[in-house]
Amino acid sequence: MKAKIKSLKLGLLILFLAFGVKFYAQDAAKIDPDHYKVELENDQVRVLRITYNSGDESKMHSHPEGVAVFLTDHTAEMKTDNGSIIEMDGNAGDVLWVDQAKHQPKNMGTKPFELIQVELKNNLKVTGRKSLHLFELPDGVSEKQLSDFLDEMNQAISDEGYPGAGYHLYKISDQHDKYKYFMEGVWPDAATYDKIHDSEKWKNAAAKGKDMIDKIQANELYLKAEKVN
Template structure:
C-alpha cells in the first residue's frame, strides 16, 4: 500500500494557498478550458483532468477543497492570489489533500504534466472527511461495493445522521493505479466516533468485512478535518 510522502504537509501549505487579497478569480474550467476538463460533475463532487504542455501557463483561478492526484512528474511555477510566486516539483503518484486555492500555475519543465483534481462540493456540511483511493480488488464488483455502501449509509441514517456517510466515484484516467475514489462525510469528529461505535454501523460493517479488508490492503487512505 502506497503511503503519503512526508512532504505532503509542507506541500499543502505552499502549493495550494488561500488568497486574502481582493482579486476576483474565476472557475478554472470556465476561464481555462484548454487545460482543465471535467470528467465527473454531480451534486457531491467535480473531477477535473488537468494537462499542461511545457511552457504553458494558466490565468488566475480558484479551486474548492479536495484531493489532487499527480499522474506525471512535474516542475512548475505557482503564482498565488496574494501576489507571491514559488517553484514546485513533484513525482508521479503524489497525492495531496488541498484546501481552497487561488493560483496561476505554469509548467516550467521540459515535459507535459497531468493531474486529476477531485473537488468536493459538500464542505459546508462536513467537518471531517475520510478519503480513499483504490483499485477494485479481484473478485469484487462495483455493484457489490455500491450495495454494501448503501447498507452502511442506511445504518448511518438510522442513527440520525442522514447527511453523513459514504460516496463512491469511478476515476477515468490513463493511469490505472487508482480507479475508484470513496469519500466519507462526517459532521465532526465526535459524530464520526459515535457512528463508528454504534451497533447499527458495526453490524453493517461486519457484513462487508472481507470486502473492506481487501480494499484496505491496497488503498491510499487519508483523513481530513476542518479547522476553521
C-alpha cells in the first residue's frame, strides 16, 4: 500500500511539474531570483537551485524540459496557467524527468524545501525547424556587433520560454568567394517559430538591430528547413 501511495505522489509531482507542453511565461531566474538561483550554465544545460521557505509563493514562470532532484521533503501546490491547482508532496531524494512546464508554485509545508533543477538546452525537440543564413558582413558591421546583437535576441527568446531556441553564428573556415559567415536559427517547430517572431520581446529586440540585419539580408542566401522524421 505504501508503494502505491508513493507512486501516486510521484505521479502527481510529475504532472505538476510537466503541466502544459507549450509555455510562454518568463524565465524563473529573472522574475523570481529570491527562489531561483543559477548555479551553472553552458551551451548544453542550465542548473537552478530552487529554495522556498514555508508559505513562500512564486510568480507564474516557465521551465524547459530537464531533471529535478529534490533535496528535502516537500509539500506544495502548483497553480497552472489555466487556473487549476495541483496539490503535491514528495520525499528528499526524489529524482524526476520533467517536460516543459508553466506554473506558479507555493510551499504549503511548515518547513523550507529545496531542489536542483537541470534545464536542457540542446535537444531533438528544439530542432524541428532551422533557418539558414549565408552572408558576408556588410560595410560598417563588425563580427562583435552581430554577435552581441544575437545574444540579445537569444535572451529575448529565452524570456519567452524557449532557452534552447535562437541564433548561432559561425565563421566559414573553407575558402568561399561569396559567403564568409553562416548563421543558424534553431526552433522547436514551425508554429513556435511564428509565435516567437510575433512576440513583443522578439520584436523589441529585433528593432535594435534592424539597420544591421537589413544590410545583411540584402545579399544573404536564406533558407528554411524542416526536420525529416
